[in-house]
Amino acid sequence: MAISSHHYPLIIIGAGPIGLACGLEAKKAGIEHLILEKGTLVNSLYHYPVNMTFFSTSERLEIDNIPFVSNNAKPTRNEALEYYRRVALAGKLNIRLFEEVLRVTKEEQHFIIQSSKQLYTADHIIVCTGFYDIPYKLQVPGEELPKVTHYYGDPHYYAFQKVLVIGAQNSAVDAALETWRKGAEVTMVVRKEEIGKRVKYWVRPDIINRIEEGSIKAYYNSTVTAIRETEVDIQTPDGLITLPNDKVIAMTGYQPNLDFLRSMGIQLSDDEVMYPLINPDTHESSVKNIFLAGVICGGMNTHRLFIENSREHAVKIMRVLSGK
Numbered sequence: 001m002a003i004s005s006h007h008y009p010l011i012i013i014g015a016g017p018i019g020l021a022c023g024l025e026a027k028k029a030g031i032e033h034l035i036l037e038k039g040t041l042v043n044s045l046y047h048y049p050v051n052m053t054f055f056s057t058s059e060r061l062e063i064d065n066i067p068f069v070s071n072n073a074k075p076t077r078n079e080a081l082e083y084y085r086r087v088a089l090a091g092k093l094n095i096r097l098f099e100e101v102l103r104v105t106k107e108e109q110h111f112i113i114q115s116s117k118q119l120y121t122a123d124h125i126i127v128c129t130g131f132y133d134i135p136y137k138l139q140v141p142g143e144e145l146p147k148v149t150h151y152y153g154d155p156h157y158y159a160f161q162k163v164l165v166i167g168a169q170n171s172a173v174d175a176a177l178e179t180w181r182k183g184a185e186v187t188m189v190v191r192k193e194e195i196g197k198r199v200k201y202w203v204r205p206d207i208i209n210r211i212e213e214g215s216i217k218a219y220y221n222s223t224v225t226a227i228r229e230t231e232v233d234i235q236t237p238d239g240l241i242t243l244p245n246d247k248v249i250a251m252t253g254y255q256p257n258l259d260f261l262r263s264m265g266i267q268l269s270d271d272e273v274m275y276p277l278i279n280p281d282t283h284e285s286s287v288k289n290i291f292l293a294g295v296i297c298g299g300m301n302t303h304r305l306f307i308e309n310s311r312e313h314a315v316k317i318m319r320v321l322s323g324k
C-alpha cells in the first residue's frame with residue numbers, strides 16, 4: 001500500500017490520561033502523532049459519577065509534571081476534566097474525538113488503522129485503551145431492563161426511588177450513600193461478608209454506620225438472581241427474598257477489551273490475569289512497533305495500575321521511539 005496523506009509516524013489509540021501523556025512525550029521528542037479517541041476527551045473520566053472524588057492527591061494525577069491545582073487535596077472528577085482538557089489544549093495535541101479504532105493490521109512496513117471514519121497508516125502504535133468499556137455482567141434475567149445501569153452518574157435521578165446497589169467497593173458505596181442522601185430507599189447486595197477493605201478510608205466508616213443504624217439495608221453473602229420491572233430476587237443466607245424495586249445500580253466492575261489486543265496479534269499471559277506480554281523496559285508488545293501504556297497493561301487485574309503509577313509508561317516508550 002502506498003503511504004497516504006493519512007500517514008503518521010505514531011498513532012495513539014485512546015485519549016485517556018495516559019494517551020495524553022504519550023502525546024505530550026511524543027511532542028517533546030519531535031515525533032508527529034495522532035491520538036484517536038472513540039468518545040470525548042478522557043472519555044472514561046467523563047463517565048465517572050458526577051460527584052466523584054479521586055483517591056489520589058492531585059499531584060499524583062499530573063502528567064508531564066504540569067501542575068494540577070485542585071481546591072482540596074483529593075481532586076474531583078470535574079477538576080480532573082478541566083485539568084486534562086487544559087493540558088491537551090496547551091500541549092497542542094493532535095486529537096480526533098468520536099473516532100473509534102476498529103481494526104489494526106500489518107502490511108509490509110506499516111500498520112493499517114481502520115477507524116470508524118477513515119483509514120490511516122502508521123509506523124508505530126501505542127494502545128492506551130484502559131478498562132472502562134466492558135462492564136462485568138450479572139448474568140441474571142432482567143439485566144437488560146432500562147432500569148438497570150452499570151454506569152452510575154447523578155444521584156438526583158434516583159430521588160424517592162427504591163434503589164438496589166450491587167457491589168461493595170468504592171463505586172457501589174459512593175452510589176449507595178449519594179442516592180440515600182437524595183432521598184432514595186437504598187438496599188445493598190454484597191457478595192462477601194463485609195464492605196470492601198479498599199473503600200476510601202474516609203468513606204468506609206460512613207457506609208458502615210449508615211448500615212448499622214438501619215438507614216441503608218445491606219444483605220451480605222448474597223447475590224441478585226432476577227430483576228423484574230417492579231421487583232428483584234435476592235439469594236441470601238436465609239433463603240430467597242423478593243423486594244419491591246424501581247432502579248438497579250450494578251457496580252460490579254469493568255474489564256479491558258482484550259479481544260482488541262488479540263485481534264492485533266498481541267500475546268497475553270495464559271493465566272487468568274491475561275496480561276499482555278510486553279518488554280517491561282520499553283513497553284513494546286509481542287508485535288514489533290506496537291506499544292502498550294496505561295491500565296491496559298494489567299490485563300484483567302485492573303487494580304494494579306492506575307494513573308499515578310502508569311504515567312511513566314509514556315516516558316519509557318518515547319525513549320525507545322526517539323532512539324535515546
Ligand SMILES: Cc1cc2nc3c(=O)[nH]c(=O)nc-3n(C[C@H](O)[C@H](O)[C@H](O)COP(=O)(O)OP(=O)(O)OC[C@H]3O[C@@H](n4cnc5c(N)ncnc54)[C@H](O)[C@@H]3O)c2cc1C
Nearest residue numbers: 014016018038043044054055056101130294295306307308
Ligand atoms: C471510579 C473510579 C475512580 C478512580 N480513581 C482513581 C484515582 O483516584 N487515582 C488513579 O490514579 N486512578 C483512579 N482510577 C483509575 C483511573 O481512572 C484509570 O486507571 C485511568 O483512567 C487509566 O488511564 P488510561 O489512559 O490507561 O485509560 P482510560 O482513562 O480508560 O482511557 C482509555 C481511553 O481509550 C478510549 N478507547 C478505548 N477503546 C478505543 C478504541 N478502540 N478506539 C479509540 N479509543 C478507544 C476510551 O474511550 C478512553 O477514553 C479510578 C477509576 C475509577 C473507575
